[in-house]
Amino acid sequence: MSPEQRLLQLGIKLPAGNYAPAVHSGSFLFLSGKAPLPVNDVKPRGRLGKEYSAEEGYALARSACMDLLATVRNTLGSLDKVVRVLEVHGSLNTTPEFEDHAKVLDGASDLLLEVFGPAGLHARSVIGVASLRNGVPLTIRATIECEPQD
Amino acid sequence: MSPEQRLLQLGIKLPAGNYAPAVHSGSFLFLSGKAPLPVNDVKPRGRLGKEYSAEEGYALARSACMDLLATVRNTLGSLDKVVRVLEVHGSLNTTPEFEDHAKVLDGASDLLLEVFGPAGLHARSVIGVASLRNGVPLTIRATIECEPQD
Amino acid sequence: MSPEQRLLQLGIKLPAGNYAPAVHSGSFLFLSGKAPLPVNDVKPRGRLGKEYSAEEGYALARSACMDLLATVRNTLGSLDKVVRVLEVHGSLNTTPEFEDHAKVLDGASDLLLEVFGPAGLHARSVIGVASLRNGVPLTIRATIECEPQD
Numbered sequence: 001m002s003p004e005q006r007l008l009q010l011g012i013k014l015p016a017g018n019y020a021p022a023v024h025s026g027s028f029l030f031l032s033g034k035a036p037l038p039v040n041d042v043k044p045r046g047r048l049g050k051e052y053s054a055e056e057g058y059a060l061a062r063s064a065c066m067d068l069l070a071t072v073r074n075t076l077g078s079l080d081k082v083v084r085v086l087e088v089h090g091s092l093n094t095t096p097e098f099e100d101h102a103k104v105l106d107g108a109s110d111l112l113l114e115v116f117g118p119a120g121l122h123a124r125s126v127i128g129v130a131s132l133r134n135g136v137p138l139t140i141r142a143t144i145e146c147e148p149q150d
Numbered sequence: 151m152s153p154e155q156r157l158l159q160l161g162i163k164l165p166a167g168n169y170a171p172a173v174h175s176g177s178f179l180f181l182s183g184k185a186p187l188p189v190n191d192v193k194p195r196g197r198l199g200k201e202y203s204a205e206e207g208y209a210l211a212r213s214a215c216m217d218l219l220a221t222v223r224n225t226l227g228s229l230d231k232v233v234r235v236l237e238v239h240g241s242l243n244t245t246p247e248f249e250d251h252a253k254v255l256d257g258a259s260d261l262l263l264e265v266f267g268p269a270g271l272h273a274r275s276v277i278g279v280a281s282l283r284n285g286v287p288l289t290i291r292a293t294i295e296c297e298p299q300d
Numbered sequence: 301m302s303p304e305q306r307l308l309q310l311g312i313k314l315p316a317g318n319y320a321p322a323v324h325s326g327s328f329l330f331l332s333g334k335a336p337l338p339v340n341d342v343k344p345r346g347r348l349g350k351e352y353s354a355e356e357g358y359a360l361a362r363s364a365c366m367d368l369l370a371t372v373r374n375t376l377g378s379l380d381k382v383v384r385v386l387e388v389h390g391s392l393n394t395t396p397e398f399e400d401h402a403k404v405l406d407g408a409s410d411l412l413l414e415v416f417g418p419a420g421l422h423a424r425s426v427i428g429v430a431s432l433r434n435g436v437p438l439t440i441r442a443t444i445e446c447e448p449q450d
Binding site: 168169170171172173175176178180181182183239241277279280281282283284285289291 | 385392395396397399401406422423426428429445
């Protein structure tokens with residue numbers, strides 16, 4: 001009996017969201033937006049330019065990018081199946097006066113280069129937004145080229 | 151004589167915009183941003199967290215997603231040519247304090263699952279923006295995998 | 301000796317960023333966000349609806365799109381290798397009351413149609429953001445279909 005058949009027989013219904021952390025199509029992997037990881041079980045909240053400096057933002061972007069890479073590994077089985085990073089987009093929860101967007105997103109870009117080398121070199125964009133879900137300070141999403149799916 | 155030749159002969163010039171509701175390339179369909187449909191001929195205007203609650207936002211996201219699906223059908227001829235939904239991105243016109251972005255975008259995500267089943271499961275992102283064209287409360291865009299064009 | 305070997309021998313290390321102006325994958329070109337070009341060596345700064353009118357925004361979007369096209373040419377060698385423009389996304393630095401987003405982004409869309417004809421017709425989206433890097437009034441990014449890489 002297959003695991004899926006066993007679930008059916010046992011009457012177990014796994015929780016299922018209405019969206020996916022990642023979608024794999026051909027040689028492309030499309031990733032959902034990711035927020036920084038919790039610190040001591042607390043999810044970071046606040047604005048760049050108010051609760052967080054640009055330096056702290058750099059660390060937050062690196063943290064969100066680590067969660068992104070965890071999703072890539074969960075989806076593909078291994079980061080070694082990444083051919084190259086194509087696009088990275090950052091949405092920063094900022095005060096209207098904040099201008100150091102590039103410095104913050106560098107936290108994600110630098111990590112991608114450290115992990116993938118030249119294959120981590122990506123196109124990118126970064127904006128300052130009015131609000132984000134649960135008040136998180138930033139979200140990052142990406143599109144990745146990977147080995148084609150069977 | 152072909153329809154296009156007839157237009158030329160009749161001196162009729164169809165109105166043409168400077169962008170397309172959708173662009174089909176290979177097995178990808180790229181869709182322009184869509185706002186909620188008019189209610190009693192009036193286009194919804196206002197902000198989430200002020201003029202609209204998160205519950206109302208859910209319905210507005212569902213409505214914008216219906217317009218998105220209408221564009222997919224107009225472009226491909228039938229929704230049956232959709233292989234799977236790849237990405238959905240929501241831009242919500244919010245107050246700075248709004249935090250229920252996920253609940254609002256669920257209006258679009260739930261509709262896609264209802265219509266396409268597992269093929270509707272998509273990667274997504276959602277942000278709160280400072281302003282939108284004509285003061286609409288949200289826009290939604292998507293990238294879709296479809297049967298390759300001839 | 302190859303140019304790269306010569307650089308090594310000369311001990312010259314070229315400056316290298318942590319992201320790319322464009323990434324070419326198969327028949328897709330992904331472009332980083334671009335701001336309007338400097339005027340008399342001064343980079344435009346300010347908000348639409350405050351320092352800039354929608355008419356001025358149109359010219360600023362056209363200018364950012366020119367920088368985008370320069371990047372396409374630098375990357376592909378020639379604009380003649382563009383098969384079609386797929387997507388254009390505009391992020392406008394606006395006051396909360398601004399509503400003429402479409403008029404502003406037309407500056408980019410019109411230029412693409414002038415340059416590429418029907419192949420310039422693209423899907424698009426435009427949002428008003430809370431802030432942008434260095435206080436620039438807008439950024440524009442795009443995805444382009446081009447002749448496949450060897």
